[in-house]
Amino acid sequence: MSSSKPISMTSTQAHNTLPDELRNALYSQLLSGNGIRNIEGNLTHEMQATGFMANLKGYITHLYRSGQCTTHSEAMTLVTEKIRHDTQAKKSNGVTNGVNGINGHSKENDEYDLSLPDRVIREGVKTVRMELNEVCDITYPDDK
Structure with a gap:
């Protein structure tokens, strides 16, 4: 934990879009301690443990080898679209669907499931x- 004073906010503030000043204060607090590193480490661990990282690497390799992209920017655009597509399909159907041709996603690309795992x-x-x-002290209306 950081040695700085915790940031105080109400539960309403915590659920609304944060003002820039408050958001920046939160980032500063998280960066001054181990917060960001802990979040990043946990997410990386979980993505590796669930096989998401292996699927991501396979999909990116496929994009370059198949000629679907030639630049990092193109790859990032296609990856982001596929993650959104697969995650939305999973939410809609309970599983990733293999619908051909939606947002440029073909059956060939369906071998790479990039839906974000629930875990x-x-x-x-x-x-x-x-x-x-x-780093936050969130007060609720019922708190005295």
Whole structure:
């Protein structure tokens, strides 16, 4: 935990979009301690443990080898689109669907499931909450 005073906010403030000044103060607090490193480390661990990183690497390799992209920027655009597509498909159907031709995603690319695993989301949220609790003092209306 940082030696700085915790940032105070109400529960309403915590649920709304944060003003730039407050958001920057949170980032500063998280960066001054181990917060950001802990969040990043946990997310990396969970993505590796669930196989997401291996699928991501395979998909990126496929994009370059197949000629679908030739630059980092093109690859990042296609990866971001595929993550959104696969995650949305999983939310809609409970599993990633193999619909051909939606947003440029063909069956050939469906061998790489880039939907964010529930475990990554669940554990990531836990870690972020834990780290925010270290630097924030959120008061609830019922608190005295």
